[in-house]
Amino acid sequence: MTHAPGTPSWVDLGTSDLEAATTFYTELFGWTAHVSPEPEAQGYTIFNLDGTPAAGAGPLFSPDQPSAWSVYLATDDADETAERVVRAGGSIAMAPFDVMGFGRMAVFLDPSGGAFSVWQGGSMPGADVLGEPGSFGWTELNTRDLAGSKRFYGAVFGWTADDQQFGPRPYTTFRLDGTAVAGMMPLDADVPEQVPPHWMPYFVVEDCDDSAALAEKLGGTVKGKPAEIPTGRFAGILDPQGAAFIIITPQR
Template sequence: MSGVEPGTPCWADLATSDLAGAKRFYPELFGWTGRVAPQPEAGGYTTFLVDGRAVAGAGPPATPDQVPIWSTYVATDDADLAATRVEAAGGQVLVSPFDVFDQGRMGVFADPAGAVFSVWQPMRMRGAELFNAPGSMCWNELVSPDPEGAKAFYELVFGWHPEDRPMDGGTWTGWRCGARIVAGMTPPLGDGYPADLPAYWSVWFAVADADATAARAAELGGTILVPPRDIAQGRQAALRDPAGALFSIIARP
């Protein structure tokens, strides 16, 4: 299994108090199958698969009062160094780096505006095994009310270089890592998104048909926050699962 380059989003997982519900909803929505971690300490953490390849995970929340949330993981060669850089750049270390059995080393951080993200230093588990195909992660985007602060922070932490482009109602920023744009940033969006959301990282999954997937999500008890619409990259919609976790889907041309 090939790894993901450092500085690149490599994994996404869902923390939810309704793990059983998530294990019903997402396989019905995306055609995923599940593989439960054998360790009792993992709390039933489940790796979701497409055609036998890992695409995402789901597990119990870190604390009982944690709201259901999809998390973005960025690959790193050194999770402890990433933690040092987060603090030096004005962010918070929410969970200090620790080993996840023999799979990898991770830490959970927040940027100065409060957007939570994780890092993954791979060991046996390198990250997702499939990207950009239906049912797999295809994009990660920061929604932040402080884009200038975010530009300084993520450049210090990951070496990302921001590239601004005009968009309807504001500016879209691409995060360049080496030769590639690996993620994006937008200002807080209206048009269906909750107005009280703090800064957050959104996880996007590729689908074959955005309209059909959004309709199916609603049938399964989810919520359509932003109905399918055409954007430059494809046809996109923002959804919530039945427990309230926000995620996006996109069907690309």
């Protein structure tokens, strides 16, 4: 699968307990785990769905780092993207570097502090399956700065903002050449200030209620009961190590 620059192309988990996380996600999504044999990969694991790469997981870089999912956006040139990030007011958290011939990546912060990564594919272009049950299907930025985020991501990736109103809350769909690629919504007012803006991954499931119940059985936490939204039925999940993600059964 090829990924156009500026579109989500990969998602991976940094976790405090890679073995336990592997057990949780393989049972929840039906993934198989393939551990990279290279010592420098530090156990980085590719999760396959029906034999094709769907997501990844690895250990945390430091013990004080929380377990969390990271969203990657495709780029043809990670170094040039880094220059655009800085020009647009963002910052570089991890400068572009090569990943053993698989590709080149970097980690950035948008002007409000939201972290995201980019992936310049080499032998590994990114996920080979998207939007199918058991795979990464959508991502949203939760932020306190809607206007600034529109300017930043528009400048860096060429996204345009399509604003809607979902009940009492505004919702923005980011589009690239007319195609929806990501979403954005405001952080709730009761979210503590120490919680930074963040990108949230959605994973597609066949039955949201069944998958939420399974996540709890496997030691995860369901944040609120499954509920209907205009695009389907969803639920927020914390895995046993505290990493947050959303599951969704799209409307058919």
